[in-house]
Amino acid sequence: MKRYASKSLVILTGLCFLLQGSDLVAQSSAKVEQLLSKMTLDEKIGQMTQVDLLAIKDKADVAKYFLGSVLSGGGSDPADNKPATWKASCDEVQMQALKTRLKIPLIYGVDAVHGHNNIEGAVVFPHNVGLGATRNPKLVERAAQITAREVAATGIHWAFAPCVAVSKDIRWGRSYESFGECPDLAGELGAAAVRGFQTRLPGGFRVLASTKHFAGDGGTENGIDQGNTVCDEATFRKIHLAPYLPAIRANSGTIMVSYNSWNGDKMHGNKHLLTDILKKEFGFQGFLISDWAAIDQLPGDYKTEIESSINAGLDMMMIPNGPGQAKNYAEFISLTRELVLEKRIPQERIDDAVRRILRAKFQSGVFEHPFASPNLMSELGSPAHRKVARDCVRQSAVLLKNDRNALPLSTKAGTVTVVGKGADDLGMQCGGWTIDWQGKSGNLTPGGTTILAGLKNALRNSVNLTYSPDGSALNQASTVVVVIGEQPYAEMKGDKKDLSIQSEDAALVEKAKASGAKVVTILLSGRPLILGSVLEQSDALLAAWLPGTEGQGVADVLVGAYRPTGKLPRFWPRSNAQLGQPTVTDPQFSFGYGLTY
Secondary structure: OOOOOOOOOOOOOHHHHHOOOHHHHHHHHHHHHHHHHHOOHHHHHHHOEEEEHHHOOOOOHHHHOOOOEEEEOOOOOOOOOOHHHHHHHHHHHHHHHOOOOOOOOOEEEEOOOOEOOOOOOOOEOOOHHHHHHHOOHHHHHHHHHHHHHHHHHOOOOEEOOOEOOEOOOOOOOOHHHOOEOOHHHHHHHHHHHHHHHOOOOOOOOOOEEEEEEEOOHHHOHHHOOOOEEOOOHHHHHHHHHOOHHHHHHOOOOEEEEOOOEEOOEEHHHOHHHHHHHHHHHOOOOOEEEOOOOHHHHOOOOHHHHHHHHHHHOOOEEEEOOOOOOOOOHHHHHHHHHHHHHOOOOOHHHHHHHHHHHHHHHHHHOOOOOOOOOHHHHHHOOOHHHHHHHHHHHHHHOEEEEEOOOOOOOOOOOOEEEEEOHHHHOHHHHHOOOEOEOOOOOOOOOOOOEOHHHHHHHHOOOOOEEEEEOOOOOOOOOOEEEEEEEOOOOOOOOOOOOOOEOOHHHHHHHHHHHHOOOEEEEEEEOOOOOEOOHHHHHOOEEEEEEOOOOEOHHHHHHHHOOOOOOOOOOOOEOOOHHHOOOOOOOOOOEOOOOOEOO
8 A cells, every 4th residue: 555645745847737738738729719819808708707507597698698607506406406407407508608609618517526416316425535545546536537427417517626625624624525634645636536537428528627725725724614824835835735736737627716815815816826836837727717706705896806816817707696696797797897998907817718718618528519418317326336436435444443353243143233323324424515515414315325224235144133223222232333423514514623522422332332242333424533432432443434325335344345445544633632733743543544354
């Protein structure tokens, strides 16, 4: 298993990176320049505008304003959230884009951060913290390829992933979106995901990746979402910029800019980072997309916010508001036009932005293939895709403790009793960014397998398997499997100061221990939790992270059908006092720790 150590990464000159993907750039550049020469200012500004689906009350606005992109943000899904409905909705706005004078297709974006996770029936992969534990870039690339196929099946051209944040403080509620605490690991797996997303699909189509969030989102003080990352530039480069270099070499089509600040300056207005470093020094050839209404956090009125962000290097703005709301897309387009005519935004900056957007569109193949391939729809949620997700789950699980030969579970005569509501809760397995923005508990999507169902499949006809959610009926069990962990959450709402395991979960483990049976604890979480008495009272402890829809993979590890290979992608703190500390000499478990059978 490859050893990862955080190390300084030499920043190469931009020329080296300009050579990456030069064939794709050369093939599209002539077409881009020809099209750009025909465009009016209004058509150019329209290409720089991305609007949320629910903000568009009249779909004709797509053509009226020459919109370059539409997205479905967290929770803004088409009517019944079925794959066919998504495709019909995407096709509807695309048809409007193709009615324009120059017939420039739009690209539709979605937060496909661990599979096509917004859509019912799609395969949901482990969140990145689990994939970081696999240390397997080929598997991560394969997972992204499958996600791209399911995304493309519904008419979508753009996945807002991968997140290559280097998470330094697990109080941050987005920690599970990070591959871990090591820049090298985040960079290698992030680049693998970019390659997977942008693999050429049947017919020549590609889904654009969006490496995010540039930059420093995982390093904010006290782990506060959208907060302030404080450090000198050398440290910032070494930790937070480093993972973007492999993604650029992998030709990431887009990069999403972060809400956070660096030393008090908001990223969306930071020309030094967005233009001087990312575009010029690193040679990034794709385009920069803002985060959701993120320019609104810059100083000044809306017109000044637009001026600051575009001049800093933003190429496309994500705008969630529609007519009748403040800072809506019509206002953005009108004010941007004024700023250009007033020479507060140079025409050259507009042309650079549109050139980058058009280049990415040509390279994605959306001009030739504006609508989804009907052949891909049959693959969505398919057994073949679920098989790969199951392998991701197996390789992500980290065995932290195994005493009394508690694992693998014996298939000899005896009774295995499963306790804890998390054992039969698909939503808890998946975590945030699943169907709903913040996720939710329960059987939220068809086709998945809970851990309990997986154990029933694995232990069928070999042992007596019972289920007691509250642990009230242990039935003289020889082994008690306790499934505990965090309830679903996503950005902002996931920030937490105290990461101690909930008292009710600790009590459930204590009850299992008092039965005299062997106790196997499965922890479902987006980050390490402070284990306290749970570690001592468990004979075996498995960190399953947020495995997604394929709970059968957890069962495979429990019964020994797969021997654990997962290694911690970050150190595991012993107490809340260690959270946010730059150096911890006595963690509960170190980075890279992981047992096997």
